[in-house]
Amino acid sequence: DQQVKQNSPSLSVQEGRISILNCDYTNSMFDYFLWYKKYPAEGPTFLISISSIKDKNEDGRFTVFLNKSAKHLSLHIVPSQPGDSAVYFCAASDERGSQGNLIFGKGTKLSVKP
Amino acid sequence: NAGVTQTPKFQVLKTGQSMTLQCAQDMNHNSMYWYRQDPGMGLRLIYYSASEGTTDKGEVPNGYNVSRLNKREFSLRLESAAPSQTSVYFCASIRMTGIHSPLHFGNGTRLTVT
Numbered sequence: 001d002q003q004v005k006q007n008s009p010s011l012s013v014q015e016g017r018i019s020i021l022n023c024d025y026t027n028s029m030f031d032y033f034l035w036y037k038k039y040p041a042e043g044p045t046f047l048i049s050i051s052s053i054k055d056k057n058e059d060g061r062f063t064v065f066l067n068k069s070a071k072h073l074s075l076h077i078v079p080s081q082p083g084d085s086a087v088y089f090c091a092a093s094d095e096r097g098s099q100g101n102l103i104f105g106k107g108t109k110l111s112v113k114p
Numbered sequence: 115n116a117g118v119t120q121t122p123k124f125q126v127l128k129t130g131q132s133m134t135l136q137c138a139q140d141m142n143h144n145s146m147y148w149y150r151q152d153p154g155m156g157l158r159l160i161y162y163s164a165s166e167g168t169t170d171k172g173e174v175p176n177g178y179n180v181s182r183l184n185k186r187e188f189s190l191r192l193e194s195a196a197p198s199q200t201s202v203y204f205c206a207s208i209r210m211t212g213i214h215s216p217l218h219f220g221n222g223t224r225l226t227v228t
Contacts, residue, residue, distance in 0.1 A: 004156070032214045043118070043204050043219030044157070051214070089156060093214070100147050100208050100217050101172065104156030 003027045004092050006105035013112050019077040021108050023090030026071065030092040034102065035064060035075050038087045047088070048075070080112045116140055118220035120205050126226045127195040135190040135223050137205030144210045146188035147172075147217065148180060150201040157204060163188055195227045 005024045013019045023033075031052040036044035050057040050064045050073070057064050063076045077084055087109045091102040121136045139146065145164050149157040149172075159172030163182040177199060179191045188207075192199060202224050206217040 009154075034216060041221065043206075043221045044217075045219070046216035049214070049216060091156075100145055100162060100206065101159055102157075102217065104158070106154060106156045 004090055004103050004105040006090055006108050008108050010109040013080045015082055015112055015114050016079045019080045019110055021075040021088050023073045023105055024071055025092050029094040032093045033066060033073050034091045036089045036091060038089060044089060082112050082114050085110055085112045118205055118207055118218055120220035120223050122223060124224050126228065128228055129196060131195050132193050135203055137189065137220060138187045139207040141207065143207035145208045147206040148190045149204045149206060151204060152201050197227045200227045201225060
């Protein structure tokens with residue numbers, strides 16, 4: 001049973017517009033959430049994270065929103081750029097996650113069209 | 115500063131053959147991890163080493179063994195490869211346990227078992 005779900009396998013957005021990637025989770029013990037970005041033939045790279053004590057975290061063009069009651073988080077990219085085209089993985093952890101035991105979603109492939 | 119280095123980048127094995135995937139990090143990180151990624155799937159934890167001298171099973175440990183050779187190096191061994199082990203393998207590390215910190219990934223080893 002998937003504990004972290006990314007229900008959209010792919011998303012296509014025009015350059016300059018907003019990209020919204022969604023993630024749902026089922027385990028109420030998760031207290032830390034991360035987004036990773038992955039280009040082909042490379043390893044995932046950390047993008048942004050949020051603790052369960054917050055509902056928003058912003059870093060430049062990237063903002064993550066957390067709705068604990070709905071067990072839902074989203075990643076907003078504004079404005080989207082062609083270089084943002086990649087697979088985005090949502091990941092979550094509970095108190096064990098401090099040891100790197102992350103639960104990953106299946107990923108969403110974002111394509112930003114020029 | 116290379117980060118996390120994995121060798122080899124590609125490998126093809128016949129069923130029943132053995133091999134060791136190598137991983138080294140030069141960031142003086144304490145904890146190291148092995149994940150696998152299958153098509154259309156998120157990353158799943160195979161084994162991890164919270165600190166030098168310790169190893170623990172992750173979500174999908176069957177068919178694998180690991181060795182934390184020293185602080186820098188963490189190897190993954192397949193004793194008798196099976197087609198179900200065809201996957202991309204990622205090694206990762208974090209600075210320390212006890213706090214939430216993002217994983218740093220290598221660029222992966224693409225393994226095919228025929």
